[in-house]
Amino acid sequence: MLSYENKLILAPMVRIGTLPMRLLALRYGADIVYTEELIDWKLLRSKRRYNDILNTVDFIDQTDGTIVFRTCAEEKEKVVLQLGTCDATRALNVAKLVENDVAAIDINMGCPKEFSIKGGMGVALMAKPDKAYTILKTLVDNLSIPVTCKIRILETPEATLEIVQKLVSAGIRAIAIHGRTRDERPQHAVHTDIINYVADRISIPVIANGCSKEVEKHSDIYKFKKMTGCTSVMLARAAEWNCSIFRKEGLLPMDTVIKEYLKLAVDYDNAPSNTKYCVQNILRELQETPRGKQFLDCQTLEQICSVWDLGEYCRLKQSEYQKNGIQGRWQVCPIELEPPTKKIKSCDIDLVDVIQSKVCFIRSNFDDLNLPKTQLHTWAGKNGHKLPTYDTQQVSKLFRSILTFNNKKYTSSFWEKSKKFAEQGAALVCLLHLELITEEELIKNGSIIK
Numbered sequence: 435m436l437s438y439e440n441k442l443i444l445a446p447m448v449r450i451g452t453l454p455m456r457l458l459a460l461r462y463g464a465d466i467v468y469t470e471e472l473i474d475w476k477l478l479r480s481k482r483r484y485n486d487i488l489n490t491v492d493f494i495d496q497t498d499g500t501i502v503f504r505t506c507a508e509e510k511e512k513v514v515l516q517l518g519t520c521d522a523t524r525a526l527n528v529a530k531l532v533e534n535d536v537a538a539i540d541i542n543m544g545c546p547k548e549f550s551i552k553g554g555m556g557v558a559l560m561a562k563p564d565k566a567y568t569i570l571k572t573l574v575d576n577l578s579i580p581v582t583c584k585i586r587i588l589e590t591p592e593a594t595l596e597i598v599q600k601l602v603s604a605g606i607r608a609i610a611i612h613g614r615t616r617d618e619r620p621q622h623a624v625h626t627d628i629i630n631y632v633a634d635r636i637s638i639p640v641i642a643n644g645c646s647k648e649v650e651k652h653s654d655i656y657k658f659k660k661m662t663g664c665t666s667v668m669l670a671r672a673a674e675w676n677c678s679i680f681r682k683e684g685l686l687p688m689d690t691v692i693k694e695y696l697k698l699a700v701d702y703d704n705a706p707s708n709t710k711y712c713v714q715n716i717l718r719e720l721q722e723t724p725r726g727k728q729f730l731d732c733q734t735l736e737q738i739c740s741v742w743d744l745g746e747y748c749r750l751k752q753s754e755y756q757k758n759g760i761q762g763r764w765q766v767c768p769i770e771l772e773p774p775t776k777k778i779k780s781c782d783i784d785l786v787d788v789i790q791s792k793v794c795f796i797r798s799n800f801d802d803l804n805l806p807k808t809q810l811h812t813w814a815g816k817n818g819h820k821l822p823t824y825d826t827q828q829v830s831k832l833f834r835s836i837l838t839f840n841n842k843k844y845t846s847s848f849w850e851k852s853k854k855f856a857e858q859g860a861a862l863v864c865l866l867h868l869e870l871i872t873e874e875e876l877i878k879n880g881s882i883i884k
Contacts, residue, residue, distance in 0.1 A: 436537040436580050438608035438639035441465040445670035446516040449711050453504045454698035463680035466512050471542045474519040477528045487760045491535050497831050498851035514538040520554035522572040538580040544612050557616045563600050570604035580607035591631035598632050610641035620646050630663040639665035646671040674715050693742050700748045706735045768829035794848040795859040806861035824857045835860040
């Protein structure tokens with residue numbers, strides 16, 4: 435079972451804590467890695483599937499086929515899923531869904547973002563200690579894996595200790611404390627004295643967090659640990675900027691870290707938009723350099739990799755995955771929804787004489803000026819054709835559009851999460867069959883599934 439004694443931990447960070455960054459942190463020396471905060475209702479509408487090409491476990495959003503959470507055997511004993519929730523029943527349902535794929539569950543009680551607070555999650559739970567206790571107690575009593583939580587400090591050591599003692603009484607295995615209040619931000623000094631005060635007075639491991647200003651090299655981690663009197667240290671921004679902060683041997687050059695991260699992003703078919711975001715946070719002000727600007731213009735994973743001389747590696751790996759039948763995006767269908775919809779008996783409705791292709795619309799592959807509908811309508815206008823029409827079907831929260839153009843009908847086999855996306859997908863199929871866009875282009879950006 436996961437131990438929280440004397441550990442170096444990758445903190446939960448929105449959009450940063452996806453699988454490639456978690457694995458990189460582990461390989462550099464982190465003992466435990468947290469996922470980004472995952473919201474309970476999003477996981478509850480997902481399905482668990484084993485990806486035998488990547489050898490990963492994928493939790494797929496049933497409404498659009500995107501990956502909510504991806505994990506693998508390498509991190510199974512060391513990954514903690516951080517959950518955003520305000521309801522004990524939903525929290526338990528999610529925890530049961532992932533219980534066999536993660537090492538522990540953590541409840542986010544420290545996020546100060548407006549989205550979390552309005553939903554009664556994150557730091558809002560600290561204003562409702564009874565509800566926070568109930569969520570933790572429900573999980574502790576019904577799970578076979580450890581349960582923890584992450585909080586922010588209150589205004590005084592005494593007030594912080596009081597709420598911590600209540601949360602500890604639920605039976606949690608450890609507690610992470612961010613040394614700033616709800617209203618404080620990274621520019622404010624971390625209150626190491628309050629963390630120390632609490633750590634000295636409770637019996638379970640305390641994980642210190644909030645040391646972005648104090649940690650610039652590996653040895654600084656242990657100075658922060660001593661200042662806070664904590665069992666373990668959790669790193670966020672220091673790891674976000676250079677994940678090799680976990681290396682005992684010292685920091686690696688930024689380009690080395692980016693290259694090793696990109697290889698993992700390719701190996702685990704990470705979304706180009708997420709990969710780009712993570713690299714942006716490593717580059718920071720260097721985005722304004724010529725190479726940084728070249729990188730910012732990239733849209734596909736191959737383009738990003740090419741900036742660091744990994745274009746061929748990406749191209750070969752993606753070609754291998756396509757030959758093996760990897761899903762650029764999982765397909766979802768109304769009859770597969772849970773609970774199943776009663777509105778239809780089959781996904782194949784009104785598809786007589788309709789040209790259908792396994793082509794999905796991925797928004798990040800297109801800018802506002804070259805959207806599939808725009809391309810098709812522009813071509814039709816220039817060549818004297820009537821503009822296409824769209825007949826869009828909705829079943830539950832899924833959409834599919836059938837496009838009619840020059841007396842032929844086209845649709846994508848992918849159901850989409852919005853009417854607009856469904857129309858773009860149908861337009862993409864039409865462009866393919868009119869040979870206005872090539873199959874090779876769509877394979878490259880992951881839009882076409884062989």
